[in-house]
Amino acid sequence: MIVIKSSQEIELMRKAGKVNAEIFEGLRTFVKPGITTLDIDKYVEEVIKKRGMIAAEKGYCGFPASVCTSVNDEVVHGIPSKDRVLLDGDIVSVDLVVQYQGYMADSCRTFGVGSISGQAQKLIDTAEKSFFEGIKYAKEGYRLFDISHRIQEVVEGEGFGVIRDYTGHGIGTEMHEDPAIPNYGKAGKGPRLQKGMTLAIEPMIVEHSYETETLLNNWTVVTEDGGLAAHYENTLAITDGEPDILTI
Numbered sequence: 001m002i003v004i005k006s007s008q009e010i011e012l013m014r015k016a017g018k019v020n021a022e023i024f025e026g027l028r029t030f031v032k033p034g035i036t037t038l039d040i041d042k043y044v045e046e047v048i049k050k051r052g053m054i055a056a057e058k059g060y061c062g063f064p065a066s067v068c069t070s071v072n073d074e075v076v077h078g079i080p081s082k083d084r085v086l087l088d089g090d091i092v093s094v095d096l097v098v099q100y101q102g103y104m105a106d107s108c109r110t111f112g113v114g115s116i117s118g119q120a121q122k123l124i125d126t127a128e129k130s131f132f133e134g135i136k137y138a139k140e141g142y143r144l145f146d147i148s149h150r151i152q153e154v155v156e157g158e159g160f161g162v163i164r165d166y167t168g169h170g171i172g173t174e175m176h177e178d179p180a181i182p183n184y185g186k187a188g189k190g191p192r193l194q195k196g197m198t199l200a201i202e203p204m205i206v207e208h209s210y211e212t213e214t215l216l217n218n219w220t221v222v223t224e225d226g227g228l229a230a231h232y233e234n235t236l237a238i239t240d241g242e243p244d245i246l247t248i
């Protein structure tokens with residue numbers, strides 16, 4: 001069941017989402033060669049606490065940290081660690097859920113560490129571009145997979161792959177609500193979009209094959225072929241006009 005939110009509920013999600021945006025702004029200079037992924041976790045936790053909010057990922061299904069940090073061939077759900085030192089040329093996806101008065105905002109960015117390859121930069125840029133192309137269809141009256149289809153078209157058009165095993169999702173008082181939002185699909189299919197739906201749209205894209213596997217820690221998802229992965233996500237509300245992005 002897709003839960004429609006009132007404008008008051010959407011405002012609470014926006015308040016949380018402002019903290020997501022603040023954190024990513026800060027991480028643009030914080031992420032550099034020599035820091036660890038645990039340093040990112042501490043940074044994120046501190047800002048969220050300072051704003052009086054909650055890092056919703058901590059403890060979610062037993063997740064041990066405040067944020068997911070996925071490096072290079074890690075697609076999603078990487079666990080911050082003091083032993084994972086970021087090196088020049090790495091890329092790291094930071095996926096973050098902030099909770100305020102019970103309402104959540106979910107977003108992700110992939111950062112280059114120091115100087116990265118042209119291919120890595122293209123992958124990061126394509127994830128972002130596919131999001132903004134996809135949300136041209138995130139309006140009342142379109143169907144959900146119109147968004148999915150456009151994301152797939154943009155990503156594959158650049159010669160990259162779209163992850164199949166993980167999708168975007170509705171969000172609100174729960175981190176994962178209906179509907180699931182695949183980053184691939186047929187235009188004209190899926191639920192019809194309605195004002196007040198709040199969706200986390202998140203292209204997860206890879207250099208080559210979209211096949212994934214989960215490491216023995218039961219969390220970290222990597223590409224099976226070792227290719228790089230990038231991830232771009234925002235939470236938005238459907239309106240009768242342009243989508244209202246809550247995490248920018």
Ligand code: MG
Binds near residue numbers: 107
């Ligand atoms: Mg997320």
